[in-house]
Amino acid sequence: MSGRDSNLSASLTLGLGLLAATMTLVTAGSVGLVGFMLGKQLGAAAEPSPAEKRQHEHATVEQERRHRLRIPSGTASEDVKITDKKAIMDVRISGIRPLIPPAILLEEIPLTTKIVQTINRGRQGVANILRRLDDRLVVIVGPCSIHDVDAAMDYAKRLLELKKELNKDLLIVMRVYFEKPRTTVGWKGLINDPDLDGSFNINKGLRVARELLAAINELGLPVRSLQTLPLAVG
Incomplete structure (x- = not known):
């Protein structure tokens, strides 16, 4: 082979090598570009709107709101069942004590003949004054509320003397x-808390109140009282 042919062959080989290298770079670049675009699309799809x-x-x-509103069980730290009625009834009541029936008080502290006479005379006297059949004035006098039975009886005896005089x-x-x-x-009064110590022994208060009213009426002095329903203490 001549020198000219050798140079031509070398140039051809070099050219083919450069062409192959260029094609490899182009292919690699295309693959890399495609991979970059796919990755970007996948990343965009993974990010929430x-x-x-x-x-x-x-x-x-x-x-979080529902967790805060869960009702704790009265016997355990776990949540109560939705069918547990005890969890929604009387949740602010510490205890319930039954009141003494009125019939028992009437039996224990009965009306005497003198008490009945005092009540009837007092009512009839007020009725006559309201009907203008009696020109006297009705005077209802006494403390705001009774807290001491002995002091109340002393007051009643003194008032009885004034009643006779006027x-x-x-x-x-x-x-x-x-x-x-x-x-x-x-303090809520003698019936609600007769011991003035926050014990709220209402049954005792009812007995003390009826005994005092009966004792004052037994003296011959009519009374004016206010009775409410002692069903709740608070």
């Missing part, structure tokens, strides 16, 4: 209140 983000945040907030001009009736229905704080 703004609407999906808001929906997820709302679901999280709602789940009987021609005045019909005196003793005010004997055992409850304070308009009081929002503090």
Whole structure:
């Protein structure tokens, strides 16, 4: 082979090599570009949209709210069953004690003949004054509420003497209140708390109240009292 042919063959070989290298680079570049585009699309698909983000945040907030509103069990730290009625009934009541029936008080502290006479005379006297059949004035006098039985009896005896002295001009009736229905704080009255210690022994208070009324009426002094329903203490 001549020198010219050798140079031509070498140039051809070099050209083919460069062409192969160029094709390899082009192919690799295309593959890399395609991979980059696919990765970008996959990443965009994995990222949640703004609407999906808001929906997820709302679901999280709602789940936390429901967790806070769960009612704790009265006997365990676990949640109560939705059919447990004890979890929703009387949840702010510490205890219930039955009241003494009125019939028992009537039997234990009965009316005497003198008591009946005092009550009837007092009622008839007030009725006659309201009908203008009697020109006297009705005077209801006494403490705001009774808290001391002995002091109340002493007051009644003193008032009875004044009643006899002024009987021609005045019909005196003793005010004997055992409850304070308009009081929002503090002591609720002799019936609700007879021991003045927050024990709220209402059954004892009912007995003490009837005994005091009977004793004052037994003296011959009519009374004016207010009775409310002692069903709740608070």
